[in-house]
Amino acid sequence: MDPGDIQLPAILDPILSFLADALPPSLYNFIMNFFSHCLALSSAIFNLVVALLSRSPTEWNAQTILPPLISLLAAYLALASIYRTTTWMIRTSFWVAKWGIIVGALAAGMGWFAGATQNGGIVAPGLIKHVGSLLLDTLNGRNRNAVGGERESRLGGSQSRRKSTQRPKPWESFDRHREWQYNEDRDQSEQGSELETLFNDLMSVAGQWFGGDNWWSTMMDGTNTDERSGARSNTNSKSRTR
Numbered sequence: 001m002d003p004g005d006i007q008l009p010a011i012l013d014p015i016l017s018f019l020a021d022a023l024p025p026s027l028y029n030f031i032m033n034f035f036s037h038c039l040a041l042s043s044a045i046f047n048l049v050v051a052l053l054s055r056s057p058t059e060w061n062a063q064t065i066l067p068p069l070i071s072l073l074a075a076y077l078a079l080a081s082i083y084r085t086t087t088w089m090i091r092t093s094f095w096v097a098k099w100g101i102i103v104g105a106l107a108a109g110m111g112w113f114a115g116a117t118q119n120g121g122i123v124a125p126g127l128i129k130h131v132g133s134l135l136l137d138t139l140n141g142r143n144r145n146a147v148g149g150e151r152e153s154r155l156g157g158s159q160s161r162r163k164s165t166q167r168p169k170p171w172e173s174f175d176r177h178r179e180w181q182y183n184e185d186r187d188q189s190e191q192g193s194e195l196e197t198l199f200n201d202l203m204s205v206a207g208q209w210f211g212g213d214n215w216w217s218t219m220m221d222g223t224n225t226d227e228r229s230g231a232r233s234n235t236n237s238k239s240r241t242r
Contacts, residue, residue: 034082041075048072 020028048068055064168176 037075037078037082041079044068044072044075
């Protein structure tokens, strides 16, 4: 049975006219399609029940039972398809919105932190250093390291140096411009190492959480020792070559 062949009661005509004027065409068609299949399902159930109750079980045959049963299955599958399609669209929309917000927030955060490591960025320079210091302050106390001593901080010195080294005027001497450029290059190199400083702070915090306070420091000390040994051997080989 085609759902479009079902005649709706005349009492529903004012309601359908109001919905057709108030709702968008796509939403109105969806509602009409849904209710048509619901009516088809109800009609198939009613016809099947009537066909079964109008005869005794000994008189049941395929010609009597199969038509309403097929109509019932067709209406049920149509409603199930509408339900699955609608729920899939809703879940997909929420999934796209959720991950779009997450990816957008991550991209904005990366741009924010990247701007913190450059002069004239989005936020004040040294924000990455502040994040690492905030983590250590939360775990160990304000300006304290893992053993309770005072933690060394180079942020204040670098900020005061930036404030004291302002760009010279065009008419000032060449030496003054060269000194300013040297200080700018040095500040940029220090800002570039703030990511490494933050990484070391995070690894130190992770080591304290897992009970190994000095494992990262020991590994880094060993790495630095190997680098110094390699640099010393290269220097000795160059001196012997000369």
